[in-house]
Amino acid sequence: MPVIFGLDPSLRSTGYGIIRAEGRDLHALAYGEIKNAPKLTPSRCLEAIHREISALLAQHKCDAAAVEGIIFVQSVQTAVVMGSARGAALLALAQAGLPIYEYAPKRVKAASTGRGAAQKTQVAFMMRALLGLTENPSPDAADALAIALTHAQNNGITSKPREI
Numbered sequence: 001m002p003v004i005f006g007l008d009p010s011l012r013s014t015g016y017g018i019i020r021a022e023g024r025d026l027h028a029l030a031y032g033e034i035k036n037a038p039k040l041t042p043s044r045c046l047e048a049i050h051r052e053i054s055a056l057l058a059q060h061k062c063d064a065a066a067v068e069g070i071i072f073v074q075s076v077q078t079a080v081v082m083g084s085a086r087g088a089a090l091l092a093l094a095q096a097g098l099p100i101y102e103y104a105p106k107r108v109k110a111a112s113t114g115r116g117a118a119q120k121t122q123v124a125f126m127m128r129a130l131l132g133l134t135e136n137p138s139p140d141a142a143d144a145l146a147i148a149l150t151h152a153q154n155n156g157i158t159s160k161p162r163e164i
Helices: 042-059 076-095 105-113 120-131 139-154
Strands: 003-008 013-022 025-035 064-068 100-103
Touching: 003 042, 003 076, 003 139, 013 042, 013 139, 025 042, 025 120, 025 139, 042 076, 064 076, 064 139, 076 100, 100 105, 100 139, 105 120, 105 139, 120 139
Parallel strands: 003 064, 064 100
Antiparallel strands: 003 013, 013 025
């Protein structure tokens, strides 16, 4: 019964989702967002991301982590900020000793909805349906759950995903 930590990192709202895979049955153990206030400096946001992910990993015995792949952005500043948030998150996962896998956004959407160009609301709706949740998760948490689900679906295939 592998437990997978899914992560959708960003500076102000990092989504996380932790699922347990029992064969074809998937169960959400925890999900949500690490919210950082607009007034918080970027360095304090990075500290909070690292601290909160580390605390979640201490609560849940995870076997692997899956993160969304890097997306193309037109602004260098946005790329640096997103890369910093991703780095803080990856450090927490690596310090916990987890193997970390990366999935392209279109692959995640296709795995969760059947369409690589699905909207965030569709991903949230499908996470509710597939994981038996009582409500649609927030967009960032839904993305993180979908990333974990993608890894669960690909974990048993002969062509293993690439560990980063």
